[in-house]
Every structure is written in C-alpha cells, then in structure tokens.
Amino acid sequence: MFKSAVFNLKDAGKDQVQEFLNSFDTVLCDCDGVLWIDNNAIPGSADTMNYFRKIGKQIFFVTNNSTKIRGDFAIKAQQLGFIANEDEILSTSYLVAHYLKSIGFKKKVYIIGSNGIGDELKAVGIRHIGIGPDHVKPDFKSMKSTDLDPEVGAVVVGFDEHISYPKFMKAASYLASDECLFLATNTDERFPKSSSIIVPGTGTLVRAVETCSERKALVLGKPNEYVRKFLESRGLDPARTLMIGDRCNTDIEFGVRCGFQTLLVLTGVTSTKGVEKIRNEKIAPLPDVILPKLGDLLTLVES
Amino acid sequence: MFKSAVFNLKDAGKDQVQEFLNSFDTVLCDCDGVLWIDNNAIPGSADTMNYFRKIGKQIFFVTNNSTKIRGDFAIKAQQLGFIANEDEILSTSYLVAHYLKSIGFKKKVYIIGSNGIGDELKAVGIRHIGIGPDHVKPDFKSMKSTDLDPEVGAVVVGFDEHISYPKFMKAASYLASDECLFLATNTDERFPKSSSIIVPGTGTLVRAVETCSERKALVLGKPNEYVRKFLESRGLDPARTLMIGDRCNTDIEFGVRCGFQTLLVLTGVTSTKGVEKIRNEKIAPLPDVILPKLGDLLTLVES
Structure with missing residues (x-):
C-alpha cells in the first residue's frame, strides 16, 4: 500500500494509520525542516517523536549538519521538547x-x-x-x-x-x-x-x-548509504525502517537507496509544488507517504 | 596527412614541413607552457612565432588567464622577445x-x-x-x-x-x-x-x-568555442587555422571542436606519457601534429 505511490496519510482511515504505524520498528528522522527550523520547534513534531518512542519505536536523528557535536544536538532537541539522547544523534561530524x-x-x-x-x-x-x-x-x-x-x-x-x-x-x-x-x-x-x-x-x-x-x-551524509551500513552493523532491519524528511533529493533519495519506507513532510525544503515538479521531471524519488507536517500523524492517531 | 593521426613533425621531410606551413593562414597560440613558463621564455618559441609573422601568417595569442589586461599581456610578450600587439591578445578577461x-x-x-x-x-x-x-x-x-x-x-x-x-x-x-x-x-x-x-x-x-x-x-575560455565565433565574425577560416597548445583537454580539445588543425608541444602540461594515456583512455582528443617544443619547427625549416 505505501510503496506504490505517494499516499497522503491525511486521507487515511484509522485502520490505515494503524497499519502504517505497525509497518516499521525504527524511525530515522531528519531534523532541520522536519523537527525544527533554526531554533524554533515545528508544532506537533516533538509530541509525535515522543509518541513513537512511547509505542516502542527505536529513534535516530539523522542530520547532514556537521557544525555541532552530538551532545550539542541532543541538548538542542531536549530544549525544544524532544526526548533525545546523544547515542541517537547521527550527525555527519x-x-x-x-x-x-x-x-x-x-x-x-x-x-x-x-x-x-x-x-x-x-x-x-x-x-x-x-x-x-x-x-x-x-x-x-x-x-x-x-x-x-x-x-x-x-x-x-x-x-x-x-x-x-x-x-x-x-x-x-x-x-x-x-x-x-x-x-x-x-x-x-x-x-x-x-x-x-x-x-x-x-x-x-x-x-x-x-x-x-x-x-x-x-x-558520509544523506543521500549516501553510509548511515544504513552503520546501523545495520547494530541490527537495523531496512524493511522495518521509516525515513522521515523534508527534502526529496537528500532524505527521500537516502531512504529509497537504503530500502526504507519514506515519509515526506512539507514543513521544509520540498513543497507541494516541488512534489509535482519531481513527479513530472523525475529529478528525485517520490516518497511513499506524505503529510503536511509531522504533527499531523499524532492528530490522526488521536482523532 | 595531418588530420588522421598524431604526426611527429620531427620525422617530417623538408617537403612535408613546407606542406604543413602552407596548410594554414592563421595561428592561434596558447601562451603559458608553449611560449613561456612564468616569466621565462621557452627557447626558440619567440623566433618561431616571429617567423610565422614574417611569412605572412595572422597571429593570435589565446590564453585562459584572466588576471591581466591585454596591454599587459602584450608587454610581457614583447619583453620576452615576441612581436605582439594588444589586438592579437585574446585573454578571457x-x-x-x-x-x-x-x-x-x-x-x-x-x-x-x-x-x-x-x-x-x-x-x-x-x-x-x-x-x-x-x-x-x-x-x-x-x-x-x-x-x-x-x-x-x-x-x-x-x-x-x-x-x-x-x-x-x-x-x-x-x-x-x-x-x-x-x-x-x-x-x-x-x-x-x-x-x-x-x-x-x-x-x-x-x-x-x-x-x-x-x-x-x-x-568563454578554451575549450569552449567562443573564440572561434569571435574570430569568424572577423573573417577567420577554421579550415586554414592552426591551434598550438600544451594541454590536450583545453587547447587541443578547443582546436578540435573548432575544426582547426592542432599542434601539441611538450613543454607544458601534457607530456609524451600523457599523450599515451590519452591515446589509451580516450579522455581527451589527440593533436594532429606533435613537436617536443615550438622552436623545433624553425629548426626544421632552417635545416
């Protein structure tokens, strides 16, 4: 269901949302444009990530940003309301x-x-x-x-x-x-x-x-597959992994190359118009699933 | 004769040298690595360029260097023994x-x-x-x-x-x-x-x-064809033009793209070993004619 075309999860029924949540054990999530923009959390993102954790998903924050050490990324995430520890940060540095x-x-x-x-x-x-x-x-x-x-x-x-x-x-x-x-x-x-x-x-x-x-x-950063190799050596199952991102040519490309399921949110680089352009010009892969913002997922669960 | 394979002009008879000289009316010559290296003239280059001029060839100095104005290039050429005027300098700036x-x-x-x-x-x-x-x-x-x-x-x-x-x-x-x-x-x-x-x-x-x-x-610089378009608007005949250079991937590539005859000298970037590598790996075009140094041409004429 989620692999064949871009599926707007907002159109999903409650059973489909549950099916989606049951389809992965691990969440890899890009940060800037998905969780926050500069130093401002995107509303609902922290609650959704914390919900993933609550229902037993393994979480990794995967960022191409090389300007901070992992500890500083974890502190920033915590300050913005995310439960996060240093071992879950996969930054390029x-x-x-x-x-x-x-x-x-x-x-x-x-x-x-x-x-x-x-x-x-x-x-x-x-x-x-x-x-x-x-x-x-x-x-x-x-x-x-x-x-x-x-x-x-x-x-x-x-x-x-x-x-x-x-x-x-x-x-x-x-x-x-x-x-x-x-x-x-x-x-x-x-x-x-x-x-x-x-x-x-x-x-x-x-x-x-x-x-x-x-x-x-x-x-070593997205869309290159080094992160998958890194996590596979720690037991990651690509078929049970969801990659969440805001850029088709890095995050979604990375997810597709790695054999992950992919979710695009529209709070960062790629817009609805961008998705159409990608569909027409085939300049990057399309995601399996799309949502206006990550926080919408929790709303769907709770509705 | 000169278009089918790399011909070492040093192996040419007097008639062949004369045939070569008669095969072009215009000489486009790269500077660094052919005429001089830094501020030192390559022995024989000035005499050969001045000989081209004496026998009625039209001459242009074609350099990718963008750091000088044409007048300064002309002064440098003159100081190193070349007859040269500003209008003959085609620098990228x-x-x-x-x-x-x-x-x-x-x-x-x-x-x-x-x-x-x-x-x-x-x-x-x-x-x-x-x-x-x-x-x-x-x-x-x-x-x-x-x-x-x-x-x-x-x-x-x-x-x-x-x-x-x-x-x-x-x-x-x-x-x-x-x-x-x-x-x-x-x-x-x-x-x-x-x-x-x-x-x-x-x-x-x-x-x-x-x-x-x-x-x-x-x-606008070599190997792009802008210089040919520039000179064609002033009457250049590509079929009667010789491009002299020391780099196969800029000078010779440029000459081939423009339909000029090409002469490679080995006093700059491309070496004999480089020519063999290019022949084997086809990473750049080969010249029509080759000479160890530009000054050898005058020696052949005078021998």
Missing part, C-alpha cells in the same frame, strides 16, 4: 569520526570545516588541523611545501564559513597523494532559502575540492 | 568584456576575480563590484539583502585568490534571479604542477558557484 576510527586511522586530518568535526575527531583520539581562518599572506604564491604537514593522511570537507584559497590549495596538495583519504560530510548544494540571500551548502565546497584535487570524495 | 558589450549589457557586474577582468570591463564602460577581499564580519549569518547591489545584472567568475564564503553567498544570491547572467572565464581545474603545492584553477571556483547557484556558467 560524528560519522566522519566513527568512520576514521573504524578503519584504524592513526594520522592527522586536515579539516575544511568547523569545530563540530574537530571535536568529534578529538573524542575518538584523532588529531586534526585546519579549523578557522587561513588567508593569503602575503599571497597564495608564497605557499611552500613546508606549509604542508607531513602527518596529514586524510582531508575532510564539511561546512566552513572561513573557506579561502589557501585552504583549497592545502586540501588539493594533500590529496595529490593517493594514500591521503578524502571524506566529505555531505553534498547539499545550499541551505533552505529563508530570504533573498542564498546560503551555499557544504556541497559547494566539496565540488570545489573535488575539482582541484581531481578526485571524488567519500560522502 | 577581454572576451568577457567584449561579450557583455556586444549584447548591449548596461547593468553592473559582480566579479569573483581580479583586476584583469575589472579593468577590461572598465575599458568598455561597464561598471563592476566585488574585486578584493570580502570576509565574514562578524559572520556569514549577518549578511542581509541590503548587502546586495540591485544594479547587478551579471556574475563573472575568474581566478580569485581572495575567494571567501561571502563571495559565494553573493554570487549565488545574484544568480537566484533568472535575469542575472552567469559567465566564467574558464574551467581549468588547476595550474601546471611545479612543486608539491597544487594551485587550484578557476574551474575550482566555477564549479563551486555552479553548485550553490544551481546554474551552469557560460564559459
């Missing part, structure tokens, strides 16, 4: 640290990114350099091979508001060695548009480093 | 200015790039903003729509050592309007490798802006 630790990485990481990545690496005992401003002094031509740290064995690209030409130079120069690993947190082109200012996403920086290094990054 | 003037562009240009572009625009009476450092103060979140100039009607991306996150934000925000033009000087991934430091090329910045703007730039 944590995934980077976990990945490098899992392969026994012992060298240093050159980070284009912020403290979210640095602190998660530190937490697993991996050294790093690169965070913060690095401008051209006196100009880029003065960079010498002695400005490169021979201990660097990986380049990680995440969101970095201090991006600069020397950072691109260093990343490309480290990556000239085939032995240097190349990871990226995510490839989101831009943040949700909230004004006439477009806020470039991490994908902008990843594509730049891929160009000058002439290499492709291993991307 | 000039092409950008010429293109905008030719379409009657009256608004302002937001430049990610350097004075080469700014001064060429000024020379044709087009206003511009954006050159120089633009860092995050106090941070990128503080950017407001009032930081955007409503008169901007085009974004031009060239080489910019002062690239920063606010520059990406502004470029993407201007490009959110479909009416805003999007031009790029070139898409070279990186500069020729001269040390363990990799120097990212303009393509690195173009790919970044294309990502956050979700648009494709109109690229």
Whole structure:
C-alpha cells in the first residue's frame, strides 16, 4: 500500500494509520525542516517523536549538519521538547569520526570545516588541523611545501564559513597523494532559502575540492548509504525502517537507496509544488507517504 | 596527412614541413607552457612565432588567464622577445568584456576575480563590484539583502585568490534571479604542477558557484568555442587555422571542436606519457601534429 505511490496519510482511515504505524520498528528522522527550523520547534513534531518512542519505536536523528557535536544536538532537541539522547544523534561530524576510527586511522586530518568535526575527531583520539581562518599572506604564491604537514593522511570537507584559497590549495596538495583519504560530510548544494540571500551548502565546497584535487570524495551524509551500513552493523532491519524528511533529493533519495519506507513532510525544503515538479521531471524519488507536517500523524492517531 | 593521426613533425621531410606551413593562414597560440613558463621564455618559441609573422601568417595569442589586461599581456610578450600587439591578445578577461558589450549589457557586474577582468570591463564602460577581499564580519549569518547591489545584472567568475564564503553567498544570491547572467572565464581545474603545492584553477571556483547557484556558467575560455565565433565574425577560416597548445583537454580539445588543425608541444602540461594515456583512455582528443617544443619547427625549416 505505501510503496506504490505517494499516499497522503491525511486521507487515511484509522485502520490505515494503524497499519502504517505497525509497518516499521525504527524511525530515522531528519531534523532541520522536519523537527525544527533554526531554533524554533515545528508544532506537533516533538509530541509525535515522543509518541513513537512511547509505542516502542527505536529513534535516530539523522542530520547532514556537521557544525555541532552530538551532545550539542541532543541538548538542542531536549530544549525544544524532544526526548533525545546523544547515542541517537547521527550527525555527519560524528560519522566522519566513527568512520576514521573504524578503519584504524592513526594520522592527522586536515579539516575544511568547523569545530563540530574537530571535536568529534578529538573524542575518538584523532588529531586534526585546519579549523578557522587561513588567508593569503602575503599571497597564495608564497605557499611552500613546508606549509604542508607531513602527518596529514586524510582531508575532510564539511561546512566552513572561513573557506579561502589557501585552504583549497592545502586540501588539493594533500590529496595529490593517493594514500591521503578524502571524506566529505555531505553534498547539499545550499541551505533552505529563508530570504533573498542564498546560503551555499557544504556541497559547494566539496565540488570545489573535488575539482582541484581531481578526485571524488567519500560522502558520509544523506543521500549516501553510509548511515544504513552503520546501523545495520547494530541490527537495523531496512524493511522495518521509516525515513522521515523534508527534502526529496537528500532524505527521500537516502531512504529509497537504503530500502526504507519514506515519509515526506512539507514543513521544509520540498513543497507541494516541488512534489509535482519531481513527479513530472523525475529529478528525485517520490516518497511513499506524505503529510503536511509531522504533527499531523499524532492528530490522526488521536482523532 | 595531418588530420588522421598524431604526426611527429620531427620525422617530417623538408617537403612535408613546407606542406604543413602552407596548410594554414592563421595561428592561434596558447601562451603559458608553449611560449613561456612564468616569466621565462621557452627557447626558440619567440623566433618561431616571429617567423610565422614574417611569412605572412595572422597571429593570435589565446590564453585562459584572466588576471591581466591585454596591454599587459602584450608587454610581457614583447619583453620576452615576441612581436605582439594588444589586438592579437585574446585573454578571457577581454572576451568577457567584449561579450557583455556586444549584447548591449548596461547593468553592473559582480566579479569573483581580479583586476584583469575589472579593468577590461572598465575599458568598455561597464561598471563592476566585488574585486578584493570580502570576509565574514562578524559572520556569514549577518549578511542581509541590503548587502546586495540591485544594479547587478551579471556574475563573472575568474581566478580569485581572495575567494571567501561571502563571495559565494553573493554570487549565488545574484544568480537566484533568472535575469542575472552567469559567465566564467574558464574551467581549468588547476595550474601546471611545479612543486608539491597544487594551485587550484578557476574551474575550482566555477564549479563551486555552479553548485550553490544551481546554474551552469557560460564559459568563454578554451575549450569552449567562443573564440572561434569571435574570430569568424572577423573573417577567420577554421579550415586554414592552426591551434598550438600544451594541454590536450583545453587547447587541443578547443582546436578540435573548432575544426582547426592542432599542434601539441611538450613543454607544458601534457607530456609524451600523457599523450599515451590519452591515446589509451580516450579522455581527451589527440593533436594532429606533435613537436617536443615550438622552436623545433624553425629548426626544421632552417635545416
């Protein structure tokens, strides 16, 4: 029933809502645009997530945001009314640290990114350099091979508001060695548009480093399937998993690739009009189920 | 003879050399890696270019470099022994200015790039903003729509050592309007490798802006065919034109796309080994004719 076409759960009868709730054991939920926007909770989202927990669902918060450590995400969720603990947060900065630790990485990481990545690496005992401003002094031509740290064995690209030409130079120069690993947190082109200012996403920086290094990054965030592999090693059953998100080209694409059931809410990036565009132009997968907002699910249960 | 396979002109007899020289009326020549490297002339290149001129060939210097105005390129060429005048220099900064003037562009240009572009625009009476450092103060979140100039009607991306996150934000925000033009000087991934430091090329910045703007730039430099269109309107006959370069994926690709005869010299990016790799992996077109260095041509003529 839920796999063949986009089903608006608002049109469902009580039995269908119950059938839907019985069809999964694990909920993976995107955060920004589904649970909150900036620092404001989306009405009903916290009650719905807490309800999932109450009826025995396992919950994970899956975010491409690399600027915070898991503990800070958990605190933010709690402050906005969500029951959440650190182990349930799967942020890309944590995934980077976990990945490098899992392969026994012992060298240093050159980070284009912020403290979210640095602190998660530190937490697993991996050294790093690169965070913060690095401008051209006196100009880029003065960079010498002695400005490169021979201990660097990986380049990680995440969101970095201090991006600069020397950072691109260093990343490309480290990556000239085939032995240097190349990871990226995510490839989101831009943040949700909230004004006439477009806020470039991490994908902008990843594509730049891929160009000058002439290499492709291993991307750990959605829509790449790393999170599924991570959770499968902990017993996840993809056939009994629901992915909730607000973007068809990251969240729903991720869910489809992983074999999860997918629920799109319209409180973030993808709008009703966007769904029609995707249906017509086939530029991203469609979700199985749609709801105006996550909180509507609880209303349906309680009605 | 010269179109079917890579012919090493060093193996040619005197008649074949003469046949080659008679097969074109116009010479388009890349600069860096063919005529000079940094500020050092490649031995024999100036004498050969001056010989072309002496026997009546029309000459153009075609460079993807956007950091200088044509007059400065001409002065550099003259200082290194080349007869050259400003009208023969086809640099990407000039092409950008010429293109905008030719379409009657009256608004302002937001430049990610350097004075080469700014001064060429000024020379044709087009206003511009954006050159120089633009860092995050106090941070990128503080950017407001009032930081955007409503008169901007085009974004031009060239080489910019002062690239920063606010520059990406502004470029993407201007490009959110479909009416805003999007031009790029070139898409070279990186500069020729001269040390363990990799120097990212303009393509690195173009790919970044294309990502956050979700648009494709109109690229005026090689291997795009804009230069051919520009010269055809001045009477160029592609069938009687020779393109000389040191890079198969820009110069030779450009020549092949334009229907020119192509000569690769091995004093720059593409090496003998590179030619074999291209032959095996078909990652770029092969030239019609090859020579170790441009100066060898004059030696063959005089031998």
